[in-house]
Amino acid sequence: MSKERKIKILVCKPGLDGHDRGAKVLARALRDAGMEVIYTGIHQTPEDIVNTVIQEDPDAVMLSILSGSHNALCPVIMDKLKEHDIDDVLVAVGGIIPDEDKPLLEKHGLKGFYGPGTELKTIVEFVKNNLKR
Amino acid sequence: MDYSGLIEKLLDGNTRAAARLITLVENNIDVAEKIINSIYKNTGNAYILGITGAPGTGKSTFISTLIKIFIDQGKKIGIICVDPTSPLTGGALLGDRIRMKEHFSLENVFIRSMANRGQLGGLARATDDTIKILDAYGCDIIIVETVGVGQSDVDIFKSAHTVVVLLVPGLGDDIQAIKAGIMEITDVFVVNKMDLDGADRKVADIMQMIELNETYKYDSEKIPIDFAKMKDWTPEIIKVNSRTGENFDILLDKISKHKEFLEKTGVISNYLKNRIKTETLQILKHKLTKKIEELLNSNEVIEEYINEVIEKSLDPYSMANLIIKMLENKF
Numbered sequence: 312m313s314k315e316r317k318i319k320i321l322v323c324k325p326g327l328d329g330h331d332r333g334a335k336v337l338a339r340a341l342r343d344a345g346m347e348v349i350y351t352g353i354h355q356t357p358e359d360i361v362n363t364v365i366q367e368d369p370d371a372v373m374l375s376i377l378s379g380s381h382n383a384l385c386p387v388i389m390d391k392l393k394e395h396d397i398d399d400v401l402v403a404v405g406g407i408i409p410d411e412d413k414p415l416l417e418k419h420g421l422k423g424f425y426g427p428g429t430e431l432k433t434i435v436e437f438v439k440n441n442l443k444r
Numbered sequence: 445m446d447y448s449g450l451i452e453k454l455l456d457g458n459t460r461a462a463a464r465l466i467t468l469v470e471n472n473i474d475v476a477e478k479i480i481n482s483i484y485k486n487t488g489n490a491y492i493l494g495i496t497g498a499p500g501t502g503k504s505t506f507i508s509t510l511i512k513i514f515i516d517q518g519k520k521i522g523i524i525c526v527d528p529t530s531p532l533t534g535g536a537l538l539g540d541r542i543r544m545k546e547h548f549s550l551e552n553v554f555i556r557s558m559a560n561r562g563q564l565g566g567l568a569r570a571t572d573d574t575i576k577i578l579d580a581y582g583c584d585i586i587i588v589e590t591v592g593v594g595q596s597d598v599d600i601f602k603s604a605h606t607v608v609v610l611l612v613p614g615l616g617d618d619i620q621a622i623k624a625g626i627m628e629i630t631d632v633f634v635v636n637k638m639d640l641d642g643a644d645r646k647v648a649d650i651m652q653m654i655e656l657n658e659t660y661k662y663d664s665e666k667i668p669i670d671f672a673k674m675k676d677w678t679p680e681i682i683k684v685n686s687r688t689g690e691n692f693d694i695l696l697d698k699i700s701k702h703k704e705f706l707e708k709t710g711v712i713s714n715y716l717k718n719r720i721k722t723e724t725l726q727i728l729k730h731k732l733t734k735k736i737e738e739l740l741n742s743n744e745v746i747e748e749y750i751n752e753v754i755e756k757s758l759d760p761y762s763m764a765n766l767i768i769k770m771l772e773n774k775f
Contacts, residue, residue, distance in 0.1 A: 352542035
């Protein structure tokens with residue numbers, strides 16, 4: 312691809328979780344790392360998120376969840392992506408994700424799991440190194 | 445890479461194919477050329493509505509309300525939202541979707557965010573090509589939201605059939621209304637947030653400006669050809685509330701009135717000719733610039749010219765003329 316190729320990221324807040332300071336800080340950090348970041352805003356249903364992925368065609372989807380509903384929401388999002396044959400998009404989740412929940416989420420293909428206190432450059436590097444296309 | 449599969453799917457109305465083709469067009473102009481080449485004959489059916497205005501005038505919320513109305517009319521709608529790219533890092537934060545959070549279904553609404561990637565004028569390099577992709581995808585109406593523009597980002601009037609400019613009460617006085625630039629390319633003025641104080645004053649300021657245009661019509665001989673659609677049309681003005689949808693019925697009448705005007709007077713064919721001309725000029729500029737850059741970076745003779753300019757035996761204008769001669773020999 313030519314030098315115009317840009318990394319495009321979707322930052323989402325799934326479910327009934329209004330705490331989006333972290334998502335906004337992350338969006339800003341990825342922007343400053345030279346990426347094109349779409350922030351969807353809060354209260355997104357899995358269907359909204361998958362529709363947005365289809366239309367925006369991002370390289371990565373970053374889900375920010377602090378409400379504890381990650382085990383309910385993330386697998387649904389992954390299943391819906393699969394329904395649409397979307398398998399070349401990195402999907403990461405972060406926020407408050409207890410260690411014991413990681414195996415289940417990993418089984419569904421999610422990555423990341425960064426929580427409070429993570430340095431922003433760690434996440435930027437993670438994104439750059441884990442893109443699927 | 446194989447685009448023909450994607451293009452076939454696009455013409456079938458496949459949403460993912462449309463999205464992927466837009467990405468390709470954004471990332472690589474040579475690929476864009478091939479894609480547009482194969483879909484061009486399937487374009488020209490959509491009505492293109494340009495929405496522009498200063499940052500914070502409510503463009504995204506306004507569009508969200510428009511989408512709802514067009515859905516009720518059974519239309520398929522494409523939306524392109526352009527936001528600025530950082531000149532420092534090349535990154536961008538695209539936030540227009542936040543205001544369009546209604547649960548629009550995938551079948552009749554396609555929203556795409558786009559960074560302008562440093563292009564001035566309020567649009568991105570790929571915007572015109574994306575319009576064509578959404579047109580071939582089957583959209584009846586394509587709404588283009590420009591970057592929150594300043595006073596002279598007027599490129600949208602070359603891409604859109606009807607240009608709607610959003611204004612809000614309390615921002616600028618009657619002098620702003622008679623400045624050149626964006627106020628001159630408007631087909632329909634919308635004073636948004638009509639519930640705020642000063643909405644009627646804003647409407648009056650603009651009316652005064654329009655009336656002035658009436659009594660002092662442009663000397664049509666002097667207007668450059670690409671502005672030709674301006675004459676004979678008196679801009680409409682309406683105040684609305686995008687949150688409640690108040691006055692949107694009147695607004696839509698005014699947009700239809702402009703559409704009818706374009707068709708009845710034949711201005712539309714004029715507009716088409718101009719659009720093709722400016723678009724081709726853009727493509728030529730891009731291609732020629734690339735050629736010239738290649739030449740500048742690889743040619744020994746040019747190194748000599750540069751040295752001569754340093755020694756003051758040549759000046760940059762004369763050097764440019766010499767390079768044009770070199771190019772002419774190549775063609």
